[in-house]
Amino acid sequence: MDRRAGTPTIDAELARRRVDTQFPRWADLRLRLLDPAGSDHVIYRLGEELTVRLPRHTGAITQVRKEAEWLPRLAPHLPLAVPEPVAVGEPDFGYPWSWAVSRWLPGEVATVEGLSESHEAAGALAGFLAALHRFDAEPAEDLLTAGGRLSAVIDFGELGVGDPARDLVIACTLMSAGTRATFRAALDVDDPTWTRGRGRALETGLNAYVAHAAVNPRVAAQTTRQITQALAG
Template sequence: MHPGQLEIPLATVRALIAEQFPRWRDLPVRRVPGQGTVNAIFRVGDDLAARFPLEAREPAAARRWLEAEAAAARELLGVTRFRTPEPVALGEPGAGYPLPWAVQTWLPGVVATDEDPGESAGFAGDLAEFVAGLRAVATGGRVFTGGGRGGDLTTHHAWVETCLRESERLLDVPRLRAAWTALRTLPRAAPDVMNHGDLIPGNVLVSGGRLAGVLDVGGFGPADPALDLVAAWHLLEDGPRRVLRERLGCGDLEWERGRAWAFVQAIGLVWYYLDTNPVMSELGRRTLDRVLARSA
């Protein structure tokens, strides 16, 4: 999926666990199939998950990233009634793998990629409760400082233009460009609140059409209040989307900025993952269709 992507054989994972965490030496280790783009996931026994960064980087930078993710995950623990992973350990490079890696608790449930909750009003209500719970956490004076989604929409214009050029034979680019022209200048009207930052189907666990838990919580931090509204277009059909909006009390400007952030994320998925991760590419298409429909 990425230039220079690291290969992580099962044998390497077993060797690292046996050497660095001998108390888990005899636990079964198995690769978790999925469409994740940042980490390779391996289940260790029944209760643990080992996460290995896929993209090569300096080990010190990878360690800072993993430590920041763990700190964010600890801050989020118990904030809502929905389960989130708990950091357990940080592994070291070895056995041919060049970076630090992380171990966290395993959560039960099925990712929304495999069990689509899009028609469930109950799931939409749960999702609104989760987002509201995150927003209620004090920022402690922190503000958005990252280079990704969650700050100023206009800073993403160059990336969106790149994506539009790459999508000429894949999507209705004139229609998308017209939508982006309107979305990218939407003004910011509210201060930062705490957000998950990446509420896509692969990061959401479902059980019986309801929200069972949320994964990949290392991005928990301050950002545009509209950022987590991307879930409305990534995860929900019209009726449940209205439920989410009503439960969160979103005004028109905040809701439109949520559409804008969903657009920014989705426009990069279609072409970038077209051949390497078809599920993510199709997610981008579906989200863009929902964003353009503007029916809720």
Template sequence: MAHPKIEVMVDEALARTLLAQQHPDLADLPLTWVGTGWDNAMWRLGDHLLLRFPVREAAAHLVEHEQAWLPVLADRLPVAVPVPVRNGLPAHGFPWAWSVVPWFDAVTAATTPVDERGAWAPRLADFFVALHVPAPQDAPDNPVRGGDVAARRQPLHERLATLALPDADRIASRFDELAAAPAWRGPALWVHGDPHPANLLVHDGDLRAVIDFGDVTSGDPACDLATAWLTFDAPARARLRARVDAACGWDEAMWRRAQAWALHLAVAMQMHPVEYPHLAAVGRHGVEQALAT
């Protein structure tokens, strides 16, 4: 998985030009650069807003998914999500849609100690219970989320060969064992697609928001439940699972697929440790947890 190249740079001048043209009432608010991630450049706007600009064509489609579907999903979810408050259009050389979303006064769960995250595991469970309901036929397609985890075997093995992790053989063997669980045969359910701890925001020891719905799709919710290993330790994972199972009645096969997804995602997160050390740390934790059970 090569690191994607930024195709369009978004500096303060471009951000202000787009705001002035399309949302002039916001154009004079202070702008503070937050960072540029895998998909988006982010600028804080005033005290309560955030600008999200896709920096490559593939990410532009993810922004469109958020703009179309977060307003539909938000009312049913028990946790705040970044519903766009304004939508931006291509202009002044910027070729894609962009968004103005709420700014959440919080930190990512990835920056907090693992043993402190269990306090909000039931709240995340409630989020999944509310989200994992049948999706409409026009829900976004996603070739790498929500599908059969067994199809991830080849990319997993390729990444293991590239990374040369010390536990590579154990990871490969355990993945194959877990991915052999019966496939999902239920209806296509809404799936967040990427609820790892860098996309979970925490404030005062509680789950404040779930962000980054660019991978939102429909299918098998096991890929979302993988965060039980990526985010938590064993006691917190047990609490999350108990609450989800009580509401949804998932079988053992669901959790075996979820654990396989956890291994796949944990390895992928370690592909670029220099650029994204926080994701690499999540990946190492995820491998440790998924191999321990």
């Protein structure tokens, strides 16, 4: 446990022990760290078909069981792939939170360089959100691509009922002015909702920059772009 931060120290030994003791049927599968991963979870690939996700902090600990409950219900009704939960691990051996095993989704993490000018991707994401909103739920903005096209949405940490403007943050993290227009038109977003989305993008970008940019150049570049695009509209 990192007592200064109040969070557990997560390493390969801890992850291996979690798998081997709670799911011994996977004890022979190779465990490989995925880096970079998100700010909420440490992620390991388990064999060729699975991933292990361990929450990093208390703000992420409700995601495991929420995703296990809701993603199987949502998946048949969505036009893009989403993670398939396989098992939920329990706290033990000093690790205090539930953790998840899911199916591996092939693809590459979406990048500004790859998708910012893709009107096809903007339309596909708008279609995904339109389908998801019929369930009154919202995703976060981590995405996968395959063959230059949007293929999956993988981060549902903020899944829940709320203001649909929160879904618009992705327009400032990944898109350009032109593809934002395509995205907005496809979703038929009104001015107040769009403005709230820009405000959310500005808020989260500033918070992430302050928290991480000094030690992570990748986050610095991403959040600087997010802030700039949110201000630009």
